[in-house]
Structures are given as C-alpha cells and as structure tokens.
Amino acid sequence: METKSTENPLPSSYDPKSVEGGWYEVWEKSGVFKASTSTEKPAFCIVAPPPNVTGSLHMGHSLTYTLQDMVTRFRRMQGYNMLWLPGTDHAGIATQNVVEKELRKEGKTRHDLGREAFVKRVWEWKEKYGTIITRQLRRLGASCDWSRERFTMDEGLSKAVRRVFITLYQEKLIYQEYKLINWCPRCQTSLSDIEVEHKAVQGHFYHIRYPFVHDPADGLEVATTRPETLLGDTAVAVHPEDDRYAGLEGKSVDLPLLHRRIPIIMDEYVDREFGTGVVKITPAHDFNDFQVGNRHQLQRINILNPDGTLNENAGPYKGLTVAAARKKIVEDLEAQGLLLKVEPHQHNVGHCYRCGTVVEPYYSKQWFVRMKTLAEAALKAVAEGETRFIPESWRGEFERWLNNIQDWCISRQIWWGHRIPVYTCGVCQIQVAAEEAPPACPNGHRGNMAQDPDVLDTWFSSGLWPFSTMGWPEKTKDLEIFYPTSVMVTSWDILFFWVARMMMMGLKFMGQVPFKEVYLHSLVADAEGKKMSKSKGNVVDPLELIDQFGTDALRFTLTSIETKQRYVALTNQKLESSRNFVNKLYNATRFVLMGLSGGAEFKPLSPSDQARLRLEDKWILTRLSIVIVEVTKDYEKYRVAELSQTLYRFVWNEFCDWYLECIKPRLYAEADPVEKGLAAAVVVEVLDNILRLLHPVMPFVTEELWHKLPGKRESIMKAQWPKNMEDMADLNAKDKFEELKDMVTAVRTSRSELNVPPSAQVHISTKDVRLPVGSPESTLLKTLCRVSEITEARSRPPKSALAVVKGGELYLHLEGLIDLKAEAAKQEKERQKLEKYVLSIQGKLANEQFVQNAPEELVEAEKTKLQESRDKIIRIEHNLKFLES
C-alpha cells in the first residue's frame, strides 16, 4: 500500500502533530475502511449514531466515536468483514432553528421566504456546513466506511420513511386526532412527551376565590400555580366524598374576571389532602384536566395562539404573553378582592429540549403512532435475549419505559424534515397516504390533492436508521450481510429517543432486532463532574485538546475513564498522564530501534530460539501471553477502562521498567552478536504485540511506530490480532523472575533508606538464596541495583545491611556507610509488618471451617505464605540481635 514516509529519525520526544499527520489520508485512500460484499469473512457491523448536521465535534461525539472506532479496528484485525456505517441526521427543529437564526440577522423570518425558498435555504446551508462534523470525525481517526455515508434526508432514506409511514397508516397504527399535546411557543411546534424536560421551578401557589352563583358572597377557594389558565376554566372539581363540599353537586360558580358560569363537578381525581381540595379544571391546558373534561363532557376552551400569546377567548387579556397575562390577572384579582393568598411553591415545569422555552399543553390535531403492539414486540425480543444490554442494568429502564408507553406524537409544525405523505382532497376531504402526490382522489376529483403541511419528528427517521441506511425497502446485499447489526454503541441519554424506537421499527419492518448488543456508555462531564452545556460555559472543545495533547492521548484518556458510570469526568491531569503514556511508548520504541541499528541483520523470534531464552525473556513473553488473553476478552466485553489500564501497566511498569532495563546490557553487547540478536528478537516481538494491542485505542502512534519496526510492513490496520502465545508461556520462569524482582526491590529499598549514594557500587553477599554466583540472574541483580560483586556468605558480614527475601538473606557490604540506628529501625518496621500479616493468616488457618471449606489450593497457598513470612521474621529477629551486640 501507499504509505506516509517514515524514513526520518525519531525526535527525542513525541510530537503528536508530526506523528499523527498524514496517516488518515493514507488509510482512507487505501480502502481499508471499506466493508466487502463478496468475502467469506464473518460480518461485524456497527451503524454509527448520526450526529446532527448542524453539529461540530463535542466531547460526547469524541467518546462515542472513539469507542466505536476501537471496536471497529479491533474486529477488523480479528478478521471480521467490518462495516462501520456513518452518516448525519437532518435534526429537524435544531437545524431549522439555526437557519432561522441566520435569517433573523438579515431581519427576516422563514415566513418572509415562504416554505419552498426556506427549505432550499436549509439545503444550501447543509451543503455548506454539513461536512464540518464528518471532517472532524476524521481528525479523531474514525475509520468509518465513508463510501456508505448516509443523510437522513437522502432520497433513499426518505423513501424508507414514506414507506414506513404508509404501512403504519394502512395498518391503523398511525392516526390523526385532536389531543392535548406539548407545544413549544418559540419553535411553534408540537413535541413528543420525551422531548419535554421537566425542571423544578420556584413559583407560587395562588389562592383564588370563585364566588358561588347562588351565593356570591361565598365561594370556593381554589389554588393554582398558573392563574392565567383561569381564562380557560370550564369547571371546578371537588372529591365526591369530601364532606366539606357535600351538597354542591349541580351548583355553579362565577368564573372571576370573565364572569362565565361554570359547574362544580365531582371527580375522584381530586386529592382531598392537597391544598383546599378544590381544583379548577382547564381541559385545554392541563393533561389531568383534559381527562377530567372528557369524563364530564366539559367544553375545551383554548386560550392560546401558537406563539404563546393569548387569543380572543382571553377577552380583555388578548394579545398578552402568558407571563404578562399572569401578572395582570393576579393584579386584577387582587383589586377585586378575589386573591386570597399567595404562597411560594416549587413545582415542575416542562421545557422544550431544543430551546429551553416553557412548554404549554395545547389542544390541537396531530399525527400519532399507536405504540402498544410495537412496544410489546420489543419487550418480547429483549426478554428472549435477542438483544443484550451492556451494562445489563439499562434493560430494566428500557422495559419500564416500554411498559408505560404512550402514543407517540410524530407531527411537527416546522418545514425542515420529511413531509407527512398524506394528501387530502379539497373537494370531498378524503385522505390518502401515498408515496407521491396522487393526481386524483379515490372519488375521482382531479387536481385537488393537498399534502399535509406538517413534517415528521426527526426521531421517526432515526428509528429506521439501521436498515434505511442499508437500502431498505430494496432487498440489498448489505442488508443480507449486515442486518441485524452486531452492536449499537451510544450514550444512555438517548435510550428512549432512539434505541427503543429502532428496536420497535426494526422488529416491525425487518422482522428481526436491529442489533444484538446495545452498549450504553458514559456521558463526558467536566473536571468537576458537571454535565457539559453551552449555557454553563463548561464545554471543552475536543479539537483544542487534540491540538494540545494529540488525538491518541485524547482517545486513550477517554477509554481510560469509560467505566460505565453515568457521568465520567474529563480532567487535564488525566490527559497529561495519557500524553505521557504515548510518549513513553514512543520512547521505548525509539530505544529499541537504537539498540537494533548498527548490529547484525535482524532475525525475528522463532520457536527454535526458545531453548536459549533468558529468564527475563521467558517472563515478559509469559506476561505478554497473559495480557493478550485478558485484553482480548476486555475488548470483546467492552471493559474499556480495564483494558486501557492493563495495557498501561504492562507497557510502563513491566515492559519499560523491568524488561527494557534488564536487556540494556544485552542489546548493547556488540561483542556478542548472538545474544544481542536474541534480545532484539524478543523485544521486537513484544513491542510488535503491544502496538497491535494498543492500535484500536491509539491508531496513529501505533501505525507510525509499526512502520519503524524491522521487517517489511503493511498498515497495522491489516495486521492480525495477537494470538494466544501459550507455547511461549512459562509460568515457572515467571515466578522465578518475580522473585528476582523482589530481591532487586529489597536491595534498592535498603540502599535508599540507608542513604547509600545512588552512584555507589555495592558488594552483596547472599545466604540461602537461589542466586548462583555468576548466573545470568545474578548478573541481572548487578545491573538493576548497582551491585559490583556478589559472593556467598555463611553469616552476616560486619557493617552490612540486611534485606530479607523469600527463603534467604542478602547482605549489603556498606563499610563505613551504614547507619546502625536506621538499619535497626528499618528492620523493626519490616518485622511488625510481617507479624501483622502472620497473625491474619494464622487466624484463617486456625479456623477449622476455613480449612474444611475453602479450596485446597487456597489453603495450601496460605500455609506457604505463613511459612515464608515466619522464616523472614526469624531471620530479622536474629539480625536485630546481631545489631544490638
């Protein structure tokens, strides 16, 4: 394949711009992102949640796209025919709002342009700005199959929308009806129930007297939080068993201000405990009152215009906004002595999820989807395990919502979106749902068919996304291969908006669930754990972070905090730590390459080398084999933070801190080319695997470094996922090396605590330790802790410090350097620590139940540990006596 030039030598610290730049273009051109329709490989498919065309990359996209790209690259390397299908959403209200805002700057409204010109203008806007987000996703490294990119208003997808609508309409699952719906006066459209956000607002409870018609001096005390709705009252209600109001049935009250006579009705909906036990009934402006009104055949008086001002039914208050009317009405009531009291009161108020305006319940004719049967199918599929939730706990949330589902209001009174494919005959009013404008109505009236003016809820088309993007309603090869998709990766906040609707639509129209797994990941919050929002001003721009830390560091940060919590905090500290990690990996590679250059020709590790491997080689290869198994499982199970952490620790704390330190002398031993070649072969083998394991998370730096390693190399994207290396694993060698590590640490601790100058070379002697003088292990000890000489001793040499290790003792010959007090204190500390430990094990072993019930290996392990610790204590005590004498 064509590649970026990787000839230049590596500078001494990692520079994300020069490392990351260029790779994306190479990848995209090479065609590795493309899924195949003619292959034997098993399919794996992710359909990407389409960002709004109006959008620009925010932290939420960064996380979700990093996670999807991670899965995509991982599965591709595992040998799957991977399809990651991208696209954008027309985002009806949001996009229309953006373009209207632009128009406002020109002093115009959409009505000045007219529908057709306005929609044209939105399309122009989309052509101009709609690619911003997809360009930014490329910057993040997203390896989507752009050849299959879709937009929800593409002709094909629009056709799918019409087909679905018409089918549901014909099956009577879509219907049109006058109902009370949520209305946003600013967007001037209806909203579905879940598009309303309820927020607690500090308001007031207004107590108003409604005088009796039969006794105007007396009346009922009604409490309300929205006094202006009084204008639409058509009754007041009390509980039928409320003794306070017995005998009032059939009587009426005089509606204040408007002086309409309205009945007192009895309804069990009224809560006797709450307020005065009297409720005003406004069927056209309150959901509960609407129900009551239906039960009592009350008149529905709409007092609002679509823009939220009061209409002619408001009499003298006509033209005022709700807020102004409330103020005026309260004043007027007070002037008439009808306002009894005002109390502060906190209550929930619905707000438009797009613009934040207070939403009004509004009586109007809208289109609805009947949800019950669709929801039942989705519930059944989940119950039968056809779709699995990750984390599992979201399943309950999903089921609760579907079990209580209300019909979905799908019509929107805006212009940008899929227009409802229903035509009404201007002559006979007959309605027809059709893909295209019919020339005549079924009754034969020609040229009079008018299309419904409304458009569909954006989420209606999103609900079809997993199959509409693959060409449905045509029978396509993509659908055949990739549907149902493998996993839906998205954040939990759109579980109802999107995931649930896709489930229902997928089952209804494809007969199968749209995805086998739903992985609901976290939401990224700011460093204080607060949700990011424009109004709070705490939004972090991922592109700035990419400039500052690099894409790989950002991606690694996101994966290491993705712990399936609801919110995860993004901190600079974490970003710095990730950047340092990328730098560490980069420098480790640089070091390995420096060791390789100038020597004999590089030969990769082969099974025949196994007999000649040193202890540290066996250890690192064994650890690698364990890490491969762990990390592969973590990738498969979306344990993202875990795999990031495992790799971080393996690379930094094992590979760099120990293995590279161990092989330094071998790699630089020009005199022994065979030994050097072996060390080189092992270190390259391990690094090669590390790069592949990290590639799904850090695509750029791993690709760059991959090409620097010896051997002819194609893109790492085409490399195979690391295989289990059981043949290379040697658990005995691993244990033995870990013992050696303990010895090294013990010597270092002694040196440090006894203030031995770091540069001083020290003579060590050993007692009862398996560390043959002159063995490779003893050489390692020498290199790793600045030891000049190792000898064997029968007893503790004078003026020496002690390090007790498993099975034996190490003595540091310190000549005049030793501080006896410090030495005694150090050993006393060590002794106390061990005694505490011994006590806890003794407790366990003294417990017969434990010995009987616990697994045998565990009991054995405890016994061994007890013995080892006791041995150490004896040695320390012996030496403490020695120090005293």
Added chain:
RNA sequence: GGGCGAAUAGCUCAGCUGGUUAGAGCACCUGCUUUACACGCAGGGGGUCGUAGGUUCGAAUCCUACUUCGCCCA
C-alpha cells in the same frame, strides 16, 4: 410518589463471577543528568472501603435498612 446511579488514600477514580498484605493516576516526602523518556528514574508515607445489621469458613464485593449526593420518570 416510583425508579436508577454514586459513596474506597488529600483529589479523581479502578477493583469483572465473594478468597491479593485493597490498587492506579495526580498531589505529597526523600534521593537521582543511571546506555530511550524530567512528558523521566528509584524509594517512601497515606485507606477500620458512607452507617448499622445479615448471609458465609471468608464481604470493598452478595442481601436488608438507613444517611448523604446526583439523575430519570410521574
């Protein structure tokens, strides 16, 4: 009112199906131009895992109740 999530080191958080001397990063203390990396190296201090019960031979982990914080739905 119903439901969900969180509570572990000074801070931010890991800890998957119950068994490790409870871990990491940052911060802190001591020392270091050691054949890549000071975006580094070595060593160290710091936690009765929110509270109270229970199950178990064994609980940070499972169960119950409670407290505090956050979120969703009505």
